[in-house]
Every structure is written in C-alpha cells, then in structure tokens.
Amino acid sequence: MDNFIFKVYYLSFAIVLAQTAAGGVLAVAAKNLIHCFLGMVVALIGVAGLYYHLGSPFIALMQVMIYVGAVCVAIAFGLSLTRKAGEEGLKPLTPIALIPVVLPAGMLAATLKGLSHLEKTGIPRKLxxxxxxxxxxxxxxxxxxxxxxxxxxxxxxxxxxxxxxxxxxxxxx
Amino acid sequence: MKDINLLHIIISLLGIMGIVSLNAVLVVWLERKTAGRMQFRHGPMEVGFHGILQTLADGIKLVSKQLVAPNHADTALFILAPVVSLVPIFVAMMPIPFSSTMLAHETDTGLLLVIALGLLNTLGILLAGWGSDNKYGLLGGTRAVGQILAYKIPLLLTVLTIVIMAGSFSLREIALAQHGIWYAFIQPIAFLVYIVCIVLETNRSPFDMAEAESELVAGFHTEYSGMAFSMFFLAEYSYMFVASALATVMFLGGWQGPFLPAPIWFVLKVYFFLFLMIWFRWTFPRVRIDQMLMLGWKVLLPISLINFLITAVVLAL
Amino acid sequence: MITNYVHEIVKGTGSLLAGMKVTIKAMFSRTHTVQWPRQYLVLPERFRGHIELVPAKTTGFPKCFACGNCARTCPSKCITVKGKKPEGAKKKSPTVFLLDFTKCSLCGLCVESCPVKAITFSKDYSLAGALKDDFSNMDLLSKLASPFSSHVKKEESDG
The missing domain is CATH 1.20.5 (Single alpha-helices involved in coiled-coils or other helix-helix interfaces)
Structure with missing residues (x-):
C-alpha cells in the first residue's frame, strides 16, 4: 500500500511539473495574446500544485487565489481593453533577452546551493x-x-x- | 499525504456529481416555478408532478443538440471554456460539510479552497467570451472580469471577519464554533454584505451584467449550444449551491439544528439561500455596470473593512 | 456627509425589502393564468371575439334571414351570405354564412346593422388552426341547427 501511495504521489507530481512547464512554454511562445494569458494561468495553477505536493496546501490555495484569481484577472481586464492586438507573433531575440534567463537561473542555483545541506525525505510532511x-x-x-x-x-x-x-x-x- | 483512500475519493466524487446534477435540476425547476408564481403564472406544469421533471426533459434535449462553433472562433478556447467553468466545482464541493462527518475531504483550509476555486468561474466566462468571436460574448466576458474586481475584496474581508471569530479556515470548525448562536446574529452586517457578494459572485440578477439579455443577447454564452451550453448552466447553478453552502456554514451554523438529521438541516439552509437568490432575481431590475462598481467600491468595501476592524478590535480586547 | 451616506444605504435597503415583499405576496396569491387546453377562462360579457350567429330560442335555427345588411355594411367585405326560403316558411334562411376572419377587423358594424340582432360577438378565444382556410372561410352556420337538410346545404356551397 505504501508503495502504491508513493507511485501516485510521484505520478501526480510529474503531471503537475509537466503542466507548469507546458504552461510556461505556451505563455512565452504562443502567437495569440489570449493564448499567452491562458499559458500563464496554466503555469500558475501548476505552481500551486507544486506547493501542494510540497506539503503546504495553504500556500497553494493562496497562489490560486492571488495569482490566478486576482493578478491574472487584472491582466485579463487589461487585455480586454486592448485592441485585437498581439497577433504579430514573436519578435527576434536581442541580447537583453538573456537577462530574464540568467537572473532567475542564478537565483535558483543560489537557493539550491543554500539548501543542499538539508536532509532529504521521501514525501514532504504537511506543515x-x-x-x-x-x-x-x-x-x-x-x-x-x-x-x-x-x-x-x-x-x-x-x-x-x-x-x-x-x-x-x-x-x- | 498518508491518508489517500481511493474508495473514499471515488464515492465522494460520485456523490458530488450526483449533487451537481440533482441540484441543477431542482434549482432550475424552483427558479421557473418561483418566477411563474411571482408573475401570477403557474410555471412548468406538464412534465411530472407540477413539472418537476421539466429540467430533465430540457437537459436531454440540450444534450442531443449540436455544438456549433462560429467560423472565426478560437476553437480550442471555445471548447475549453465550459470545462474550465465546470470542473473546479468538483474540487470546491469537496470540503463542504453536510454533517460533522459527512464531507468528501477534511482540510484545514476548506474555506480558502472553496473561495479560490470559485474564482475560476470568471476565467471560464472570460475565455468563453473571448473564444467565441462575438462582440456580445466579449463584452460579457469583460464585464464579468470588471465585476470580480469590485466584489472580491469585500467578500474576502467578510470571510476574514468570520475566520478571525472562529479562529479557523476549516469549514467544519467554523460551523462547530456556532454551537451556541449563529454568526448571522452576531455579525448581521457581514451577513448582509456576504449575501450581496454571493449574488455578485454567481453573476445573478440584479448583477447579471455578463449575460444581460436585454443588452448582450446572452452575453458570454451567446454562441454556445447543446452540451457546452448546459455545462455553463450546470456550472452556474452549482456555484450558487457552493456559495450558499458557504453562507450556511459561515452564518447559519452549518448542519446544526434540532429534531431533523444533520444533512437535512444543511440542505434546507442551503436551499433557503438559493431561494433568496431566486427571489432577488425576480424582484430587482438589473443595475448598470457603473452602479454595480459604485456599490462594490464605495459601499461594500468600506462597510466590510470597518466591520472587520471593529471585529478585530473587539476580539483583541 | 457621512450621515447622508448611511441614510442612503438604510433607505436603499428598505426599498429593496419593500420590493421583495411585493413579489413574495404575489407568489402566494392566486395565479391569473389557467392551463389552457384543459381549462378556459370565463370571459367578460363585453368580450369581442369573432362574430357568430344567434339561434332563435324556439327552433334553434339561426335568427338570420339572409337580408345581407351585414355583408353590405362590412368595410372589409369579409362576410358572405346566401339564403333561400325553406319549404313552407315565410322568411328566408341562410344557406351559406362565411366569415373571412383574416380580413375582419372586429369593428362590430355588422352586429350593429343587423335588423334582428342575429349576429353577436362570440367568446371563442381559442382560435388555433393548421390551415389558412380555417380562418379565411369560417363557416358560422356549422355550429347551429339548420332548417335545410344536409344535402341542400352542400349543394348550395358547391354551386
């Protein structure tokens, strides 16, 4: 039984992870503005799922409520005030585009390094x-x-x- | 993570599906019947006893109809929107306690869960409006989004008032905290603000800006037919049920009451709120969108904020 | 300013409650409609439906003696009357009395012009039909007894 629970946990974690990544890709790569918006929503809900799997349903729900419920809705409100824009597609990348790649990657690496001395457990405890x-x-x-x-x-x-x-x-x- | 019980989850989901469909059938019937009686008509009378199976007949008709997507519609969004609208319901229903033990998923953060997932309805409406390539649909979706910004903060403040009084986000704990006296009597202002907010949240008249028939044909679901339309319908009535259940738990002591078994008390109280919302719909004319925004920002927000502050101060003393 | 604000809210809530009182009262009062094909409303005395012929009290035959006044008076020319004397009678009796209800404007001139008050307004409001002929050739004689035998009537309407 314990084995089964582990399998379910890993499977659903993988699904949520894939959802977050797919949402992120959609948000960046979609040609249609509303599809980008949808990708962002999917990614943010995926992040909430990650929080849930990491043992904090409270943070997960706050994520859904604030990011999906408030921030995305505010963005959607802004979107609906634009003209039918955003269908011109992607612009060619410039060197500046490296900044939003390198900066979070560095932050992530620093965080992981800082946390690397902590011990690892199988399934996170609920806080x-x-x-x-x-x-x-x-x-x-x-x-x-x-x-x-x-x-x-x-x-x-x-x-x-x-x-x-x-x-x-x-x-x- | 340790308490995954497959059988429990399956039974709960089946139960929730049952509640969602049965509730829609009953409430639509109740709504049409009430509307009829308030206008000196009979309402549905033909199918079943006093027309009680009318909704079922309509549902079967709807399911058998074709879903036609407009030529330039964004087909993916068009199909996705009703799903986005309906699916969160199944999760939002999980922490609702029909009695102290009869609930699908016991969680410390039940109230947050219901409110957070209740927000996704608006997302479905927006996608529907945008995806159907129809100016009425788009206007309806935009209005729904404008509406959510106006009522969400007062709603959350009201909920927070109740949470600090009960000292828990768990719906079960909140209901148990009202063993002596209902919060509706201790917090009448919060109660009134919450009632206005659930009418706003479920997009119902007098705040049904998103589907204002006289201005926007049918608003966000103008282009929908068949099964997709009935999914929006199911979603609307299920959100009404969830919002009313939340009101029951927060203000009317949940399942607690004398003589009758707990789930019956709970359903009775929920249907009291549902009837109240139907009563509003057939009494009040639709407000304009600027009037609704005024109400949200200039009346509900200050009142709920002051009420929250007073409650916090009183509790601290 | 702040008292105004509070006063407005209280007044508004009061008026909302007043409205809700009206609808809840309506909900528990008697309905004004009936389940139509099974029940019919009792119509007031002066209801003006399509015209119909009045039978004589003694015989049950139409009072009408086919003078044709109504057909001449009718501004829309929607009445057709033909008549002849039944055997052994003093007055004529109508053999054909057709109303073209698609043209009729319910003005009532025929009712007023009839010398023997043989025409009146009916209270028949349940006028559903699948054919245009149901309305453009309403046979007003069909509801009454006829002094002619059935084959005579048929001959007349054919000719």
Whole structure:
C-alpha cells in the first residue's frame, strides 16, 4: 500500500511539473495574446500544485487565489481593453533577452546551493499553517511591514496617477 | 499525504456529481416555478408532478443538440471554456460539510479552497467570451472580469471577519464554533454584505451584467449550444449551491439544528439561500455596470473593512 | 456627509425589502393564468371575439334571414351570405354564412346593422388552426341547427 501511495504521489507530481512547464512554454511562445494569458494561468495553477505536493496546501490555495484569481484577472481586464492586438507573433531575440534567463537561473542555483545541506525525505510532511502567521508577526515582522508599506505606496501611486490624468482631462478641477 | 483512500475519493466524487446534477435540476425547476408564481403564472406544469421533471426533459434535449462553433472562433478556447467553468466545482464541493462527518475531504483550509476555486468561474466566462468571436460574448466576458474586481475584496474581508471569530479556515470548525448562536446574529452586517457578494459572485440578477439579455443577447454564452451550453448552466447553478453552502456554514451554523438529521438541516439552509437568490432575481431590475462598481467600491468595501476592524478590535480586547 | 451616506444605504435597503415583499405576496396569491387546453377562462360579457350567429330560442335555427345588411355594411367585405326560403316558411334562411376572419377587423358594424340582432360577438378565444382556410372561410352556420337538410346545404356551397 505504501508503495502504491508513493507511485501516485510521484505520478501526480510529474503531471503537475509537466503542466507548469507546458504552461510556461505556451505563455512565452504562443502567437495569440489570449493564448499567452491562458499559458500563464496554466503555469500558475501548476505552481500551486507544486506547493501542494510540497506539503503546504495553504500556500497553494493562496497562489490560486492571488495569482490566478486576482493578478491574472487584472491582466485579463487589461487585455480586454486592448485592441485585437498581439497577433504579430514573436519578435527576434536581442541580447537583453538573456537577462530574464540568467537572473532567475542564478537565483535558483543560489537557493539550491543554500539548501543542499538539508536532509532529504521521501514525501514532504504537511506543515502547520499557524506557524506561518506566528512567524510573519514575530520573527519576520520587519520585512512583512516593509512589504506592506511598499504595497501601500504602490496603491497610492496608482490612485494619484489616475487622478492626475483625470485632472488633466477635465481641465483644472 | 498518508491518508489517500481511493474508495473514499471515488464515492465522494460520485456523490458530488450526483449533487451537481440533482441540484441543477431542482434549482432550475424552483427558479421557473418561483418566477411563474411571482408573475401570477403557474410555471412548468406538464412534465411530472407540477413539472418537476421539466429540467430533465430540457437537459436531454440540450444534450442531443449540436455544438456549433462560429467560423472565426478560437476553437480550442471555445471548447475549453465550459470545462474550465465546470470542473473546479468538483474540487470546491469537496470540503463542504453536510454533517460533522459527512464531507468528501477534511482540510484545514476548506474555506480558502472553496473561495479560490470559485474564482475560476470568471476565467471560464472570460475565455468563453473571448473564444467565441462575438462582440456580445466579449463584452460579457469583460464585464464579468470588471465585476470580480469590485466584489472580491469585500467578500474576502467578510470571510476574514468570520475566520478571525472562529479562529479557523476549516469549514467544519467554523460551523462547530456556532454551537451556541449563529454568526448571522452576531455579525448581521457581514451577513448582509456576504449575501450581496454571493449574488455578485454567481453573476445573478440584479448583477447579471455578463449575460444581460436585454443588452448582450446572452452575453458570454451567446454562441454556445447543446452540451457546452448546459455545462455553463450546470456550472452556474452549482456555484450558487457552493456559495450558499458557504453562507450556511459561515452564518447559519452549518448542519446544526434540532429534531431533523444533520444533512437535512444543511440542505434546507442551503436551499433557503438559493431561494433568496431566486427571489432577488425576480424582484430587482438589473443595475448598470457603473452602479454595480459604485456599490462594490464605495459601499461594500468600506462597510466590510470597518466591520472587520471593529471585529478585530473587539476580539483583541 | 457621512450621515447622508448611511441614510442612503438604510433607505436603499428598505426599498429593496419593500420590493421583495411585493413579489413574495404575489407568489402566494392566486395565479391569473389557467392551463389552457384543459381549462378556459370565463370571459367578460363585453368580450369581442369573432362574430357568430344567434339561434332563435324556439327552433334553434339561426335568427338570420339572409337580408345581407351585414355583408353590405362590412368595410372589409369579409362576410358572405346566401339564403333561400325553406319549404313552407315565410322568411328566408341562410344557406351559406362565411366569415373571412383574416380580413375582419372586429369593428362590430355588422352586429350593429343587423335588423334582428342575429349576429353577436362570440367568446371563442381559442382560435388555433393548421390551415389558412380555417380562418379565411369560417363557416358560422356549422355550429347551429339548420332548417335545410344536409344535402341542400352542400349543394348550395358547391354551386
């Protein structure tokens, strides 16, 4: 029975991994803008699946809720305001295109190197979610606050940009 | 990971499929019947006792019809959209507790699961609108997306209010926390905001901007026929069921009640909410999209935020 | 400003509830429709359906004596009347009385012009038919008893 569970786990992990990769490829390579969007959604749901397999359903659901539910929907809202654009296809690559390849690869390598001394287990243990909350409001309170200040600044910035444009349009009201 | 039980999963999925289809049949019948009676008509009367099998007959008719994709439609998206709309339901139904033991999948994060997957419905609507190469469809899809941005934050704040009161994301725990008194009485404002939000979430009148018949023909499913159309239909009524089940758990104490067995209480409470939504639909005229956005951003958001803050402060004291 | 805001919300909610009260009351009141092919509505006295012939109370034959006033008065020329004397009778009796209901505008001039009030409005509102002939040649005599034997009537309509 234990063997069977391992097999199911590995199989579903492989499926989720393939889904994430396929979504990523679709997001980059598709000619149609909405297909790119769909690829992104597929990849993000795949990432949520990876979180789930790594023992944190909470993070997985947050991933679905925030990235698929909020970010993608906001992007979709932007997409629907464009003209029927994005069918011109891929542009030829320039050397600058190397940056988004090399940078995350370096980050990933650094992370893996940092974690390499940890011991390996077969199937990940499910974590206790409340620990996340305690850590965020305890040990990591400062970064947490910094991020919230950053987000507040972004919101205020967005509102002020919108207001300035409206003011310019409406004269000097 | 250790508690994978194949038999349990299969039985639960079969049960969920049963609930999805039976619920759609019943609610569509209830809706048509209510609509009829509210307009001094009889509603369906011919098929079965007082027309109760009418939906089944309509369903069989729909399944036997051809799905026609428009010439310039994006066929892949066109076929995918109803699937995207319907499939998350089967997962979202898993953590819903029909009684303290009768649930498909016990999880600590049930509430989040249901809400996160509830969002995918909008994705299906958007893809349908975009894929069918129809201006009405596209407008309907766009409106659905605009709508989700307006109501999601108040909805989440309301849910969070309940979560900090119960101290858990688990639907079972939340229901058990209301053993003494229902949260509907402790949190009347959250209750009202949530009711408005579930009407918004399920794209129902007076907020059915995505399929406004008088302006957009049928909105996002203008081009759909046959089985694909009935999948959208199933999805809509199943989302209504899920949203009502969530309301039952969060505000009406879930399955708890005297005399009757727990699952019956649960279904009764869910159908109370479903009836409420049907009642709204046949009473209120559709609002304009700007009025809906005003409601979302200027009324629901501040109210739910203040309610959340007050609750947090009171709990902290 | 803030009181205005709250007042607006409370007032709005109140009006929504008022609307919901109306519909729930309607839901539990009597329906105004009936299950049509099996049940019929009782129509008011002054309902104006297509015209029909009034039978005489004593005989059950049509009161009409085929004067043709109605056919002449009709602005749409949609009534056809033919008549002759049955054996041993003083007055004529109609042998053919056809209404072309596709042209009729239900103006009622025929009813008014009839000297013996032999025409009236029917209360028949269930007028479904598969053929145009069901309406363009409505045989108003068919519902009444006839002073002629059946072969005479047939001969007349053929000729």
């Amino acid at each position: 206790d979610e409340s620990a996340i909350g305690w850590h965020l409001l305890g040990k990591y309170l400062f970064p947490f606050e910094i991020i919230s200040v950053l987000l507040t600044m972004a919101v205020i910035g967005a509102v002020s940009v919108a207001l300035i444009r409206r003011r310019e349009q409406n004269g000097n009201i």
